[in-house]
Amino acid sequence: MEGADRERTEAGFKVRTPVDEARRILEEAVTGVTEHDETVPCGTETIDVDRADGRTLAAPVTSARDVPHYRRAAMDGYALRAADTFGASNRSPEVVQIVDAPDGAGEDHAVADHIEPGTAARVHTGSALPDGADAVVMIERVTELESVGELEVEDAVAEGENVAPIGEDIEAGQSLYDAGHRLRPSDLGLLRSAGYGRVEVVEQPTVGVVPTGEELVAGDPGPGEVIETNGLTVSRLAQRWGARATYRDIVTDDHESLRVAIQRDLTKDVIVTTGGSSVGQRDLLPEVIDDLGDVLVHGVGLKPGHPVCLGIVQDTPVLALPGYPVACIVNAVQFLRPTLRWLEGTTPDPHPITRATLERKIPSEPGTRTFARVRLEERDGGNGDTDADEPPYAAIPTRASGSGVLSSVALADGWVVVDDDREGIPAGETVSVELWEHNA
Template sequence: MGTEYLKIKEAKEAKKIIDNLFNELYKIKCEEILLENSYYRITYDNIKSSIAIPPFNKSLKDGFAVKAKDTFGASDDNPKTFKIIDTVEAGSFSEKTLKNGEAIEISTGAPVPKGSDAIAMVEYSEKVQDGPESEVAIYKSVSPSQDIAKKGSDIEKNKPLISAKTKLSPVKIGVLSAQGLNKVKVYKKLEISVISTGNELLTQEDTINYGKIYDINTNTIKNSVISCGCEAKVQGIIKDNYNKLRNKIETSLKTSDIVITSGGTSAGVGDVLKDVIEDIGEVIIHGISIKPGKPTLIGKVNGKLVIGLPGNPVGAIIVFNVFIAPNLRKLVGLNPAAKNKKIRVKLSKRIHSSKGRVQYLLIEIKDNKAYPILKDSGAINALSYAEGYIKVPKSVELIDADEIVEAYLF
């Protein structure tokens, strides 16, 4: 077993290496999926309208289709009377052409008949005779185009509809449904296996025993992966056992694009990930000069990445957000920089940093100030109210209270 870090890198160098590995090993891909399964997927191409919406002149009200000029002067005291020559409901249409003095009874959403240019609302109309010679009295004049939605007034044919790299919300899916689309081309998701390692870990279904802790990283990393637009495949907890870990990684790589583990990355006698990756592939990075997050391992196996995050939850989430998330987001069509919104705020109190290593400090934002959460990197409670982090360069040992810092929000 290894007893020291083999390939420790400065933060800037490590980020460049990791970015280059993603560019080398992974290409942006697309796939065509059913529209009904497209919720929150990212569009790959610009989408144009294939039909006009509405696809015909449509009545906006229940009433009577008429020629507007025939209603001029209509009032309660002087109604205009029209011969009803047909009835049309939504989903059907009339083949008749309206002439002067004629009306066609119409429902909301139905196509406006030929010869008509306005709708007289049912509220201002009254049938005065039923049967074959039915008539309607209209008590209020209407203007041309009144209560008619013109063909293409909502969406014109062959016009831009939805841009590429758009997240498909329920409303946007509704717009595509109105176009009669059954399938849509989207960015293909990366499939990422998530493994937690450690003899001390228990699932949430287990009973807690002395010396044991519940696994935090599986759910934290799984949902971080999902937030980057990728598919997370939980592979469970693996003990610190060389053969079991090797078997699980090799099996996971057959069905996944990337494997992310947590724990087992340090230089201690019980940490076996380095040995596994050395035997089945290549260790590219073993250790990054940051705090927290130093025990990070980046390996390559059969043209795929194996990413070993630190076992402590704070270090794991910092490394994921800083070094891994931007690359995942880019590959699935999301803005690489959007995951962590950057703001400038005052620091609430003086902080001291470890010179020689880039330090990431969790923070809480209150009253437009950044309050450092000064707990060790394994402190679980820090995650519950952390809203982001600040980055302290390795050359900086002290930042005074009220200094302006850049905060990266989760």
């Protein structure tokens, strides 16, 4: 072992940067500012609304028109003047003339454009109200006298009753969304209604995902070989988080090969490597990153996954994630996910959480943020005996240790975060379970 290798492997991680501090350092490097501002490092593009699901708005959006843009019937019935129904009841109905009565019972017919006092026109839910009408009486509250073309109205209605006015849903010029809003399917419908066929969004960040390790194989493994999973998982997580990820072939633990792999992807917005990030003889990535650019953080106070290396090369963030699968996933969530949001000019949304009672103790070291994988079991509350304040679930740790055991996270429902200042969480305590895989 040469001098540099010996120094690296013997040093270990004497100092581990707290998670929040590591994120602050990384954010400053990604955005070029010390506080969040409105810059969008990724740039913007204008796309069709029907392709904008999951995309982030680059500019505020206001409605281009009233919705609805006409007075419409809110019920099936008859449009008429409210004054013509004054005093109407089932014992003493008011009689009006039907305009454009159907030729045959049960057939559809067009709505009249205009009604005079003492007349009514058949309307359906969503129909435009004829000029002269100011209310709709429900079909259940009238009797049609088809033989004479008259309508007995059995219920008095007020002006505007059962009528959706212009702009009831949205008014022209109304603010709909701020810049940075991530569009959902329901938003797309609202944008279409508000007059938008295209919308300006932030360009999707691009990510190069490079799995490393001479022991990795893509196919069936032989003795001493391991199937590559980290690159696959991280690339798909990046896509779920709104990025366009390129999943690269495996790169062996060779200084020059790693250098070439990183230089190749400097056209991406982010480079993520998996494996080779610790301090062992074959953990070359921190040196390669340092040779090409700057190592910002090496070694973070989190478990599993403290041997993460965060760097910057030619203004491109390089995240060297640990090779153990669980450690790799934890670090991807803690550092890659926020990096993608910063590149979009936004901040990451918190994960959805659920309350649960911890079934077994979770150990943790002070100064280390622990992500304990748990599965959830619904408590038996079917008999109504469960206290309303009692959490609806029990949280059962899937494994207290073993960052290489992929099933401990893949078969879990979420994780419990033990803060840096706590020395574990005792059984029976109510905890918040982060459902980290349930959103973007």
